Amino acid sequence: MWLIDSSIGRKVIMSVTGLFLVLFLIFHMSMNVTAIFSGETYNDICGFLGANWYALAGTMVLAAGVVLHIVFAFILSYRNYKARPIGYSTQKNQKEVELASQNMLVLGLIILLGLGLHLSHFWAKMQLPEILGTTPAYEGEFTNGAELIKITFSNLGICVGYIAWFFVIWFHLTHGIWSAFQSTGLDNKVWFPRLKMCANILSTIIFLGFTAVVVAGYLQSN
Amino acid sequence: MATDNTMKVNLKVWRQADSKAKGEFKLYENVETTPDTSFLETLDILNETLVEKGEEPIVFDHDCREGICGMCSLFINGHPHGPAQGATTCQLYMRRFKDGETITVEPWRSAAFPVIKDLMVNRNAFDQIQQAGGYVSFNCGGAQDANAIPISKVDADEAMDSATCIGCGACVAACKNGSAMLFVSAKVSQFALLPQGRVEAVKRVKSMVAKMDELGFGNCTNTRACEAECPKCISISNIARMNREFICAKFKD
Numbered sequence: 001m002w003l004i005d006s007s008i009g010r011k012v013i014m015s016v017t018g019l020f021l022v023l024f025l026i027f028h029m030s031m032n033v034t035a036i037f038s039g040e041t042y043n044d045i046c047g048f049l050g051a052n053w054y055a056l057a058g059t060m061v062l063a064a065g066v067v068l069h070i071v072f073a074f075i076l077s078y079r080n081y082k083a084r085p086i087g088y089s090t091q092k093n094q095k096e097v098e099l100a101s102q103n104m105l106v107l108g109l110i111i112l113l114g115l116g117l118h119l120s121h122f123w124a125k126m127q128l129p130e131i132l133g134t135t136p137a138y139e140g141e142f143t144n145g146a147e148l149i150k151i152t153f154s155n156l157g158i159c160v161g162y163i164a165w166f167f168v169i170w171f172h173l174t175h176g177i178w179s180a181f182q183s184t185g186l187d188n189k190v191w192f193p194r195l196k197m198c199a200n201i202l203s204t205i206i207f208l209g210f211t212a213v214v215v216a217g218y219l220q221s222n
Numbered sequence: 223m224a225t226d227n228t229m230k231v232n233l234k235v236w237r238q239a240d241s242k243a244k245g246e247f248k249l250y251e252n253v254e255t256t257p258d259t260s261f262l263e264t265l266d267i268l269n270e271t272l273v274e275k276g277e278e279p280i281v282f283d284h285d286c287r288e289g290i291c292g293m294c295s296l297f298i299n300g301h302p303h304g305p306a307q308g309a310t311t312c313q314l315y316m317r318r319f320k321d322g323e324t325i326t327v328e329p330w331r332s333a334a335f336p337v338i339k340d341l342m343v344n345r346n347a348f349d350q351i352q353q354a355g356g357y358v359s360f361n362c363g364g365a366q367d368a369n370a371i372p373i374s375k376v377d378a379d380e381a382m383d384s385a386t387c388i389g390c391g392a393c394v395a396a397c398k399n400g401s402a403m404l405f406v407s408a409k410v411s412q413f414a415l416l417p418q419g420r421v422e423a424v425k426r427v428k429s430m431v432a433k434m435d436e437l438g439f440g441n442c443t444n445t446r447a448c449e450a451e452c453p454k455c456i457s458i459s460n461i462a463r464m465n466r467e468f469i470c471a472k473f474k475d
Binding site: 076079175 | 297307331334399400403431434441443446447450459463464466467470
């Protein structure tokens with residue numbers, strides 16, 4: 001199977017799963033932004049998703065995308081390590097080489113760490129108990145997402161941590177988005193600067209959207 | 223202190239007796255040269271002094287010394303072919319360095335390019351990739367009329383740009399993953415862009431990529447270090463083209 005056996009195939013898997021996760025981020029960010037303006041609307045969206053079959057199917061597809069992206073990142077990194085068993089004593093990069101492109105695995109690992117914390121803050125308190133059929137201690141314990149946002153982001157330390165995490169995601173995406181198009185062959189000399197610009201704009205929109213929710217959550221709860 | 227026309231540099235050079243030896247850096251201090259002397263000539267000067275002293279001269283690859291053969295290599299002060307962009311080591315002059323500077327010289331580092339001795343590496347892997355499909359199979363006959371196959375200027379220029387790759391291996395040396403994608407994509411592109419090369423395009427890209435993977439080169443993570451360090455300024459748009467060619471070829475299977 002060329003997608004698994006060849007270097008280009010493995011990169012195609014990274015690209016397709018990466019772009020899928022970017023689409024999810026856009027959806028997630030758009031959904032979160034509604035919480036700034038109307039907690040009720042946000043709760044309605046949460047309720048629409050909840051533990052319904054389509055939300056569970058979506059969650060499983062999303063989890064598969066994350067797992068594939070991470071597994072292939074490690075496979076590629078291991079092969080890259082084997083390709084240069086002895087490193088240089090001194091290696092410098094020309095200005096064209098961006099910092100993000102050199103550190104995608106490290107950035108990815110930080111994102112993964114943050115994802116664990118994020119899931120424990122929200123998913124474990126909303127969709128998971130619904131899946132497990134846990135009885136809520138009070139009305140709306142698992143469904144009032146808008147309130148959970150305010151409670152979580154009332155802590156300044158958590159807010160700073162989240163914004164730092166969003167910055168790492170931004171950094172990862174500035175390289176990842178255009179790189180996905182390059183790896184799937186959808187790039188050329190004309191489109192390269194355009195794709196880079198689109199990657200920067202989209203990454204920044206995602207960063208600002210998520211950050212705005214954290215800031216609003218902090219301000220509304222203090 | 224050297225006079226205006228001369229300069230002294232310290233050369234920290236990787237010495238390795240053979241492919242199995244451990245190897246280490248050796249510092250050669252106060253090597254006298256001039257700003258207008260090329261880097262390879264400075265190594266020649268150092269080698270002459272070593273021979274006079276009865277020591278083993280430093281082994282390094284070189285041939286045409288005019289930037290077209292792709293034989294010279296050397297990782298100099300953290301850059302393949304030295305700090306100058308768009309130039310090979312043989313086109314690097316000592317005026318790029320400061321008087322008294324210590325210059326670190328290493329061989330290309332890649333599992334697919336094992337060190338033969340000192341700074342000389344075996345780049346036979348590139349020949350193997352070329353042999354896997356980097357050619358056009360023609361039945362010989364009379365040369366066709368020049369305009370029998372019309373080719374647009376844009377395609378002709380791009381194919382020519384790709385064909386300027388001299389196969390030196392700087393892309394592999396520069397890439398943190400030791401990937402040969404820039405070299406292979408340039409060789410795939412120079413044919414893929416021309417009608418004569420399209421006939422075997424599907425078979426070519428599959429064979430060359432398979433050979434590249436088999437030889438243990440790393441994966442491309444689009445850092446663009448290869449493009450930035452390539453002495454012939456080969457564009458990474460070739461890599462996108464090869465990815466496209468390869469994916470389409472596999473879907474046709």
